[in-house]
Amino acid sequence: MSTFIGVLRKRFLAPSLASVGFADRGFPVTPTDATARLEAVPQAVVCGFEWAIEGASLWEIERRLALIEPEQRGFAYEGATMGYSILDAMPGGGRNKTRELLEGPGQPHIFLTYIGIGFAMARLPRPLWKNILPELSGVAYHPVMSWLAVDGYGFDRAYFDTKKWVDEQADPEPYPWAGRPEYFGRAFDQGVGRALWFINGGNPGAVAEAVGRFAEARQADLWSGVGLAATFAGGADQSGLAELRRLSGEFYDELALGVVFAVKARTYSSYVPAHTHLAAGVLLDLSVQAAQNVGDRTERADGDDGPEPPYELWRARIRAEFASGAQRLAG
Structure with a gap:
């Protein structure tokens, strides 16, 4: 269950669904059914992030994410990993939530959960990056594909600070x-x-x-x-x-x-x-x-x-x- 502190974290850290939409970001996109499906991707990420940053247990996270349609579920796991990575980086965070997620229900989505770690990197000072990638055991593609965390960091910066990273390259x-x-x-x-x-x-x-x-x-x-x-x-x-x-x-x-x-x-x-x-x-x-x-x-x-x-x-x-x-x- 969410705690009062968790609700505060969500209020101050979680972007709104509207704020990740193409119109609010000022992207030159003509709305169509296809672009609506694309917009659902960052919205699924936000949902996963909100649930994790509130401090929901792994048991609860797994069951909430199961409610997301299969096409978008991996993106919701991205968001949940982002939330848990931020919690683990905070003082007293314990550094266990992300590892338990990636070694548990997040395993089938390991490519995307690495990207979620990159989203967390975009919101944390660089000194905290040192321990952001958990040591994993029994997880395929680890640590080879952990470069997808840096990929996720690049995606986040281009998406949310487009002028600097895209317009100005x-x-x-x-x-x-x-x-x-x-x-x-x-x-x-x-x-x-x-x-x-x-x-x-x-x-x-x-x-x-x-x-x-x-x-x-x-x-x-x-x-x-x-x-x-x-x-x-x-x-x-x-x-x-x-x-x-x-x-x-x-x-x-x-x-x-x-x-x-x-x-x-x-x-x-x-x-x-x-x-x-x-x-x-x-x-x-x-x-x-x-x-x-x-x-x-x-x-x-x-x-x-x-x-x-x-x-x-x-x-x-x-x-x-x-x-x-x-x-x-x-x-």
Whole structure:
């Protein structure tokens, strides 16, 4: 049950549903049924966050999130992880809530719960980031995919401070996440790319123009984020996805990489919506199962002592699967 302190925390920390909507954020989005589905994503995050920041028990969180429709449930787990991460970072927080969530009912949504940790990072001073990623046991993709927390941080900053991070294309200050400060900006940009899909309401032309305004060196990671968002969250029909594929041009392999990661996240959660099937077919010419197979056969137990983190090595192997497609589209 919620406590009085929990209600106060929610009042001062939780954004309203309206404030995360496209109109309140000032995004140039024409309302349609598709954009309404996209808007439901941050709203689901807010619901999960409100329940967690109130201090609801893990038992209660699990049952509340079960009431969210399967398509949006992972996003609600993002919000719950964000809330628990903030509570754990507070004095006397105990640092256990997030770990128990990720080792328990959050496991099927591990890709998205990492993103929720990134949302918490956006609301906490950097000195508190040191202990924000819990040590997990028996959880697949840990700690390789923990870079999605930095992705989530980039998404949050682009979504809520669009002028600085999108209009002005500011660079984030490096941080030694997983001991790799040199990779921090790249993972951040992957999240910015996801945000561009939402900010532009899934409009392929507007998204491509937004990516193109960034320095060329940043565009590859932005495109991978676009592919992930378009596939996991939806927002475009068949013709829109075909246009997105065409517009990706020389960065097609990056777009495809994002699609594969989105398929991995959806299949791991055991719920794959129709728009994910559509995106895999149009963007990759593959079924969801075949796209998952790409992710599976390129996954390896890389050592973490080379110049690139294992996360990026996996991404590079996926990109290589689609490099000829990039060359064909560019030519």
